[in-house]
Amino acid sequence: PNRKVRDAAEAWLVRAYRFAASAGIARVGGPLGAVASGRDGEEPDAIAEADYADLVARMLRLADHAREHGIVELYVEPTPLRREWPWTVAQARRMLADVSAAAVPWKLCVDWGHALFEPVYGGYRARMEPWLAEVGDAIGVIHVQQTDGRYDRHWDFTEAGIVAPEAAAALLRRHGLADRPVFLEVFYPFERDDRSVLDAVRRSATALRSAFI
Amino acid sequence: PNRKVRDAAEAWLVRAYRFAASAGIARVGGPLGAVASGRDGEEPDAIAEADYADLVARMLRLADHAREHGIVELYVEPTPLRREWPWTVAQARRMLADVSAAAVPWKLCVDWGHALFEPVYGGYRARMEPWLAEVGDAIGVIHVQQTDGRYDRHWDFTEAGIVAPEAAAALLRRHGLADRPVFLEVFYPFERDDRSVLDAVRRSATALRSAFI
Ligand SMILES: [Fe+3]
Ligand SMILES: [Fe+3]
Ligand SMILES: [Mn+2]
Ligand SMILES: [Mn+2]
Incomplete structure (x- = not known):
């Protein structure tokens, strides 16, 4: 993960929340954590811990922004790819626990x-x-x-x-x-x-x- | 076809030609004339003559811009859809004839x-x-x-x-x-x-x- 790309994505999501709220949509979500594969196509089974912590910090900030704009619930949609996070039940459960203090609830779209x-x-x-x-x-x-x-x-x-x-x-x-x-x-x-x-x-x-x- | 959407697409292509030229790419192309289906999903077999004339005028203008930016050849890629133009051999032949005076040659990508x-x-x-x-x-x-x-x-x-x-x-x-x-x-x-x-x-x-x- 590249920090500037993550920043751009986070800013894009905040704008998406604002747009959704202005269109009368109170719940928003989608797939979440894109993880690059290696140049040889290798897809790691696990995201690096530092990248995961950064992702969780961004989810907490995003929930603050969502609440500001009047969004009442956010969703993560797990996808069946090692290049996205979370993709297993265990990863999803851990992530939900790690963002349980968010300003609006993060839930799952399965x-x-x-x-x-x-x-x-x-x-x-x-x-x-x-x-x-x-x-x-x-x-x-x-x-x-x-x-x-x-x-x-x-x-x-x-x-x-x-x-x-x-x-x-x-x-x-x-x-x-x-x-x-x-x-x-x-x-x-x-x-x-x-x-x-x-x-x-x-x-x-x-x-x-x-x-x- | 909506005139403002066509204008935006034409401006986008001019920027694409400029970008391509700046990247050392001298030949550019792709699918061309999108035609909306009806609200009931009906896809007409033929584009309206006025819309077709507008498309040809835009292709001639685009060739002028392409030449300005140093592009030497443009391509139309016929697609197997009634919602794009041209999609038959006869339509492609007619279109190529109608733009034969273009500032750079319009050719086909099949x-x-x-x-x-x-x-x-x-x-x-x-x-x-x-x-x-x-x-x-x-x-x-x-x-x-x-x-x-x-x-x-x-x-x-x-x-x-x-x-x-x-x-x-x-x-x-x-x-x-x-x-x-x-x-x-x-x-x-x-x-x-x-x-x-x-x-x-x-x-x-x-x-x-x-x-x-
Ligand atoms: Fe889905
Ligand atoms: Fe193709
Ligand atoms: Mn899917
Ligand atoms: Mn194709």
């Missing part, structure tokens, strides 16, 4: 397709349950997407994949998280015809509504 | 995976030959990628697909285009491990070198 990403978590461990069971209290928002677990697909629910909406909704209920807002988060190839995208989003929303509501 | 994109061109017509045969003289640069023809994949050549490097190179020779620079253009999912990307790019470059050189 993404179903991130949790199921096998290349990073492994075939048996790429599951949603550990997130719901171990940091469920801290989960403020949930992203759903269809995926095959081989990449972070963000497919819609007209595609075949390993996420079953009814089972996902039941799992949330079982962990006492049925009241959390669930967002469909889908990306499409740019070259796909716009009308077919509109149609697929509509059909996915209908399918999810019947499972989650 | 992309193997764009030409093979079936959803737009259809199963029998999604081929590279028409581009090479009908506008070959105007082709200044060639992009190669691996693809399955179902999306504009930009896979590398460690993936299975419908592009055969040896056959592609032979096709270029047959059309007298063996002297054109060929670029590997590949995109990777963000969540893929960096070292595996580096490795795959290296292996693809090796495979292409033996086919094209």
